[in-house]
Amino acid sequence: MITINNEKQCCGCAACFDICPKHSIEMKEGTLGHLFPVVDSSTCINCKLCEKTCPMLKTPDRNSWLQAVYAARNNDFEIRKKSSSGGLFFTIASFLIKNGYIVFGAAFDDNLLLKTTYTDKSESLDPFCKSKYVQSSTMGVFKRIREFLNSGKKVMYCGTPCQISALKLFLNKDYRDLFLVDFFCHGVPSQLYFNQCKSLVEKKKNIRITGYEFRTKIKNGVTPHYFTRRFVKNGRSKSKIGFYYNSPCYAAFQSYVNLRESCYGCLYSGEKRFSDLTIGDFHNIEKYDKSINRFDGISTLIVNSSKGNDLLQNISGDLCLKQMDLQQLIYNGELFSGGTIRPKERDEFIADYKHLSFEELNIKWFSKKKYLLQAVYYHLPRIVRRMVKHIGGAK
Numbered sequence: 001m002i003t004i005n006n007e008k009q010c011c012g013c014a015a016c017f018d019i020c021p022k023h024s025i026e027m028k029e030g031t032l033g034h035l036f037p038v039v040d041s042s043t044c045i046n047c048k049l050c051e052k053t054c055p056m057l058k059t060p061d062r063n064s065w066l067q068a069v070y071a072a073r074n075n076d077f078e079i080r081k082k083s084s085s086g087g088l089f090f091t092i093a094s095f096l097i098k099n100g101y102i103v104f105g106a107a108f109d110d111n112l113l114l115k116t117t118y119t120d121k122s123e124s125l126d127p128f129c130k131s132k133y134v135q136s137s138t139m140g141v142f143k144r145i146r147e148f149l150n151s152g153k154k155v156m157y158c159g160t161p162c163q164i165s166a167l168k169l170f171l172n173k174d175y176r177d178l179f180l181v182d183f184f185c186h187g188v189p190s191q192l193y194f195n196q197c198k199s200l201v202e203k204k205k206n207i208r209i210t211g212y213e214f215r216t217k218i219k220n221g222v223t224p225h226y227f228t229r230r231f232v233k234n235g236r237s238k239s240k241i242g243f244y245y246n247s248p249c250y251a252a253f254q255s256y257v258n259l260r261e262s263c264y265g266c267l268y269s270g271e272k273r274f275s276d277l278t279i280g281d282f283h284n285i286e287k288y289d290k291s292i293n294r295f296d297g298i299s300t301l302i303v304n305s306s307k308g309n310d311l312l313q314n315i316s317g318d319l320c321l322k323q324m325d326l327q328q329l330i331y332n333g334e335l336f337s338g339g340t341i342r343p344k345e346r347d348e349f350i351a352d353y354k355h356l357s358f359e360e361l362n363i364k365w366f367s368k369k370k371y372l373l374q375a376v377y378y379h380l381p382r383i384v385r386r387m388v389k390h391i392g393g394a395k
């Protein structure tokens with residue numbers, strides 16, 4: 001049976017929860033609120049299925065690693081605007097839905113709980129678009145996917161690289177009609193942490209938060225990291241867009257201190273991908289093509305399989321595509337530069353999380369004073385920012 005002695009041993013994919021024939025596994029909150037399996041040994045029959053499906057103990061089989069890399073974006077600005085970078089997820093998902101697929105991805109529900117869920121309608125894809133910097137709940141999802149596939153349905157799944165591996169191990173066989181997309185992933189904060197930030201802001205501002213968006217794109221933006229908060233104040237619905245450091249959950253995510261323990265030195269952030277396509281931001285596109293403004297949205301697209309390659313041929317008409325040199329991008333540190341490094345102040349942060357009130361924690365770690373330099377930098381004219389970036393490597 002699965003036993004977690006150290007939080008680094010578990011990425012929280014919930015594959016063990018889904019596979020257990022005796023329903024002996026419960027997912028419970030750990031140090032920073034991430035979920036971990038706890039086995040009820042009184043009902044466990046020691047079948048070891050949980051161990052066989054665990055992506056932290058095993059990696060899926062893969063015969064070939066066909067990799068080509070592109071800078072890519074949807075031609076339609078409106079699609080890019082509702083996406084994190086180049087709108088590739090929407091492009092792939094809407095094409096597959098037209099071809100009879102059910103699409104799984106992560107979306108907030110009405111209570112702002114992030115869940116991996118599904119749709120078979122293109123007009124329902126918007127809540128799936130954009131990155132949510134929270135770990136999505138996958139409990140029950142892999143089972144549902146297996147049911148769909150076994151009843152002859154076609155499925156696309158987009159998720160973190162560890163979820164892709166977990167799903168493959170869970171299914172334990174190749175399905176022709178399963179299409180897998182992962183993304184560059186440097187880590188996930190917990191749903192509990194997000195909820196605590198939400199409550200803190202609600203209390204401080206005397207509002208009720210009804211919606212939250214990471215990666216809001218604004219005209220002439222200066223960073224990819226704006227947020228939109230939707231809320232009700234004095235009975236009136238409003239919304240606010242801000243820099244990431246004005247939102248406690250976004251500031252914490254950007255500082256890397258509150259990620260899941262398994263995300264530091266992640267097993268799945270390297271070159272060997274188990275998906276058909278990998279998508280990510282293309283941060284330094286201007287180094288390779290000065291005509292593209294990254295804040296208008298541009299993605300990296302990596303083709304990992306012949307299935308992925310076939311799909312790319314089908315959607316290429318909707319995309320602006322530029323093939324890049326994979327080895328050059330790896331050499332330049334744009335791709336697969338290793339898992340996230342555990343910040344040296346992480347242990348202090350955890351101790352503070354345990355002992356301070358959530359408000360005190362935020363004052364100590366993410367007060368606006370800490371972001372004074374960024375605030376000044378982001379308000380400089382573009383040409384001056386470029387000079388500063390060139391000289392000092394500021395982001």
Ligand SMILES: Cc1cc2nc3c(=O)[nH]c(=O)nc-3n(C[C@H](O)[C@H](O)[C@H](O)COP(=O)(O)OP(=O)(O)OC[C@H]3O[C@@H](n4cnc5c(N)ncnc54)[C@H](O)[C@@H]3O)c2cc1C
Nearest residue numbers: 083084085086087088089105106129130132158186280281
């Ligand atoms: C937690 C996280 C960390 C990331 N880290 C990096 C990084 O370090 N470098 C980088 O280049 N790119 C990173 N990305 C990916 C990047 O933000 C974009 O998602 C990617 O560029 C694709 O953009 P897009 O416009 O094609 O699609 P998008 O519109 O962003 O589509 C997003 C897809 O990802 C799924 N998704 C969103 N949030 C989650 C989640 N929490 N869990 C599971 N699935 C989710 C959605 O369902 C959708 O399918 C990260 C994304 C997430 C969610």
Ligand code: SF4
Nearest residue numbers: 020044045047048050
């Ligand atoms: S060993 Fe089998 S019964 Fe026990 S927790 Fe794992 S999957 Fe469930």
Ligand code: SF4
Nearest residue numbers: 010011013014016054
């Ligand atoms: S990584 Fe996934 S399968 Fe392994 S113990 Fe954690 S939740 Fe279970």
Ligand code: SF4
Nearest residue numbers: 162185186187263266
């Ligand atoms: S960084 Fe790795 S372990 Fe963490 S969510 Fe992403 S893929 Fe999973």
